[in-house]
Amino acid sequence: MLYIHPEECIDCEACVAECPVEAIFHEDNVPADWQNYIEMNAKMAPKSKVITEKQKPLAES
Numbered sequence: 069m070l071y072i073h074p075e076e077c078i079d080c081e082a083c084v085a086e087c088p089v090e091a092i093f094h095e096d097n098v099p100a101d102w103q104n105y106i107e108m109n110a111k112m113a114p115k116s117k118v119i120t121e122k123q124k125p126l127a128e129s
């Protein structure tokens with residue numbers, strides 16, 4: 069699972085359209101059933117390793 073650092077994100081929403089499984093939403097548009105992910109993302113993003121290189125999608129690994 070990947071996380072987006074909420075303090076580093078500039079809310080450009082470029083990633084929303086690029087996600088192949090439509091798993092990214094602007095914070096204001098997160099579906100009601102997934103609201104708990106907002107807090108989880110905020111907690112986990114600062115603790116997670118930063119990705120600096122493009123990787124193959126899991127389906128192609």
Ligand code: SF4
Nearest residue numbers: 077078080081082083
């Ligand atoms: S591409 Fe996504 S994560 Fe990156 S700044 Fe824009 S909205 Fe934030």
